[in-house]
Amino acid sequence: MVPRSSQVIVECLDDRGEQQTIQASGWYARILQHEIGHLMGELYIDRMISRSFSTVESFNRNWKVKPIAEVQRSLDLKR
Numbered sequence: 077m078v079p080r081s082s083q084v085i086v087e088c089l090d091d092r093g094e095q096q097t098i099q100a101s102g103w104y105a106r107i108l109q110h111e112i113g114h115l116m117g118e119l120y121i122d123r124m125i126s127r128s129f130s131t132v133e134s135f136n137r138n139w140k141v142k143p144i145a146e147v148q149r150s151l152d153l154k155r
Contacts (some may be wrong), residue, residue, distance in 0.1 A: 077128035077148070078120050080109045127151050 083101040088107055090096045100108050110120065121129075128151055130139070139147050 077152070078110075078123050079125070080106050083106055086112070088089045125151070 082105060083099075084105045086098040086100070088096050088098065098108070111119075113123070128147075142150075
């Protein structure tokens, strides 16, 4: 689990060097934050909540079918 904003405004340059403003929310906002993090040399593991790290087997056994809010409560992540 990586804390991220649900809405973002990104000011950037397009492929022609012209200034652009992108307003994003939801999944698109998460993806932008993830990719901008890469541009800044970050990996998700640098920002993740370490208690949420698990093996695939543990994830499938304990968390896969649970809603995100329930997982956060279980991990005591009141965000």
